[in-house]
Amino acid sequence: MITTWFKIAWRTLTRHKIYSLINVLGLTLGICACLVIWLITQYEFSFDKFHPDSDRIYRITTAQQFVKGESPSLTPAVIPPLAEAVRTGIPGLATVAPYHILADATVNVPVKDAVSAAFPSQPVVAGPAYFSILPPVWLAGDARTALSAPFKVVLSETKARQYFGPLSPDQVLGRELVYNDSLHVQVAGIIKDWKGHTDFPFTEFISLSTADHGFLQRSLHLDQLQWKGVPFSSRVLLKLAKDVKREDVDAALTALFNARWGTGTMTVALQPLNRVHFTDYGNGTQMRTAHLPTLYALISIALFILILAVINYVNLATAQSLTRDKEVGIRKVLGSSRTSIVIQFLCETLVLTLLSVLLAALLVKPVLGLFQRFIPAAVSFDPFAVNTWLFLAGIALLTTLLAGLYPARFLSSYLPVITLKGAGAVRGSEKWWLRKGLIVFQFTISLLFIIGTLVIGRQIRFMLTKDLGFKSDAVVLFSTNESRDSLNRVKLLEEQIRQLPGVAGAARENMPPMGLDRGVFTIQYKALGEDKIPVAAVKADEHFIPFYQIRLLAGRNLLPSDTLKELVINESLARLLGFKKPAQALGQSLYTWNKFVPIVGVVADFHQASLHEPVKPMVIAAIACTDMAVRLDTKNMPAAHTRAILARIERRWKEFYPNTPFEYEFLDESLAQLYEKEQTTAWLMNIATGITIFISCIGLLGLTMFTAERRTREIGIRKVLGASVPDIVALLGKDFILLVIIALVIASPIAWLFMQQWLQDFAYRIPVGWDIFLVAGMAILGITFLTIGFQSLKAALANPVKSLRTE
Structure with a gap:
């Protein structure tokens, strides 16, 4: 009996090749997404689980404001x-x-x-x-x-x-x-x-x-x-x-x-071992950590994609039921029970699902390679592992039940007396409303992803192109790890690097103007009382301000010094101290490091951290520091020119530190890391948007083909009676276009709320304007029209003589 069920299932699927292909494509994408995301989440949640008594192991963490x-x-x-x-x-x-x-x-x-x-x-x-x-x-x-x-x-x-x-x-x-x-x-x-x-x-x-x-x-x-x-x-x-x-x-x-x-300002707490991998320490550690909300978002995206593929199957299966009513009636007349008919249709779904699982498994490695930039290098796919087999079996069973159970129960419910009379026209109306609802759900999800992608993409472009208040291009950063006792050697290295061909400038600093590292001073200003005011701080030499081309609003630059003798402040601190104009701050003294230090200059605000945070009050102090920044003269030069300059710098480095490797990073790359989480989110949204639109469109294509097929004679009669090609295209497409518009109306307020909530995490953000929803709506309408337009046009151009020949 089981063999017979599978034989019939295979014959039925091969008889309807186009619809089977559409279902296989959708289910393959959904299962592949689930499999890849399962591999990623399995990897991320596996950290330090192998230690004995791991549930009793903790690390102490410190939190300081x-x-x-x-x-x-x-x-x-x-x-x-x-x-x-x-x-x-x-x-x-x-x-x-x-x-x-x-x-x-x-x-x-x-x-x-x-x-x-x-x-x-x-x-x-x-x-x-x-x-x-x-x-x-x-x-x-x-x-x-x-x-x-x-x-x-x-x-x-x-x-x-x-x-x-x-x-x-x-x-x-x-x-x-x-x-x-x-x-x-x-x-x-x-x-x-x-x-x-x-x-x-x-x-x-x-x-x-x-x-x-x-x-x-x-x-x-x-x-x-x-x-x-x-x-x-x-x-x-x-x-x-x-x-x-x-x-x-x-x-x-x-x-x-x-x-x-x-x-x-400082507190300590226990951190479970299984939370270490999911905690962002900023610059507190160099270990790679995972972002738990991103993992949850990945799991949600995988489920959404699988649900959309399942909806495609349900839509096409219930639509095809109009052509299989007599088959069900004959089976029942010949003695088949409703249970055996349900099993028969579930077998069809299982065959499709197993084929999709096989194709998804074959796609996993190419997908991991294609997106290796965003996927941890240690994530791998072992098709022969026991847990992989268990997952594939579980996803196949779940998909079969989700996709096949409702259509099977629906198809097996037909009464043979009605179906064999040919009175099947009434049967589809109720289920047509179900299909409408599922189509609206599909395109609502697709629109949510499209709007989210547009907003996130605009915000990232805004962050990457915003004027930061300083010049960061072609700047190389490296550390000498020297103490104050070896400061003369660092100064000599700086001077020699500055004289190298291809070097546009150099400066010593304890950190760049903006990045993961954060420095803090506390200051007191007599006019504001005895309260200590925490401010962001950078220790640097006299080259720092001109090197980064930070705009000086009043006063002068710092003079060379290895001890704290004077300060330059930013305009935010000047306002905090009560000065209406930057020049009013000049000559005033701030108490810090157990002495009064005069203010000699005020610079324009520049960002010290990512755009998640507002610009903070800040001081720049001329204090001995041993990290170095070098600007390369690479304008309109090939990459080989940059490598040649770095090689010269490394040769100078080896003269001073022969046993220490020369390790450097570009400031631009360091700043891009500030938005790594957002760029990963954008990547996820782009991929999810593409997949959801594709699945929705192939399902819509299948329904359009089926509708055109079912209404072939109607289209022929309409053409004989004078209907034009645009009339026929409009006839077949208007219902689907209307459903997409309904989805846009539903998705827009939901997307607006989600995006507003997401943008609250940024101190500097873009507005969510009406144009985003207009672009999303036009995009989805255009995609929908292209999807159904070709099939509708094909049906409209068909010769009515062929469709009416048997009448």
């Missing part, structure tokens, strides 16, 4: 003494593991009487407790003792191969590494690389007891007891004891922190 009125800035860093205070002062903890990140380190491998070239490195300073919370597989060494003694290091197998080549893990034990030309350590253990995805991908672990020695203590700022503008490198992982509630530990942590270090 730098500027009054701004949202607190979240970071995984904590003040160094917090770990010991937590270990001794909070009950209910199974393990507390402090660890410290030594950023931008270099490591050399001594070889006989020489050393290897420097490798870039980011080691973690940790104790045995770290490995008790996140236990690895040990290839050599002892987990209990490897990090107990000072001047020991544990390496991952990948790092061991990088530093020591093909030596076995046991042969690597006892070998020496030198960090930053100062710290000599011995390898005490080799661990296996993590197999799962993790936000703790550290590969080098220096023993915590080594941190008591001068080099590490200075580099990690472990003697820092209070926040003084130095980013902490300390972190704390902890594991709760069984049956201990997170809320109790969180409350105890807050009470302990407030009692010892409470500042009113």
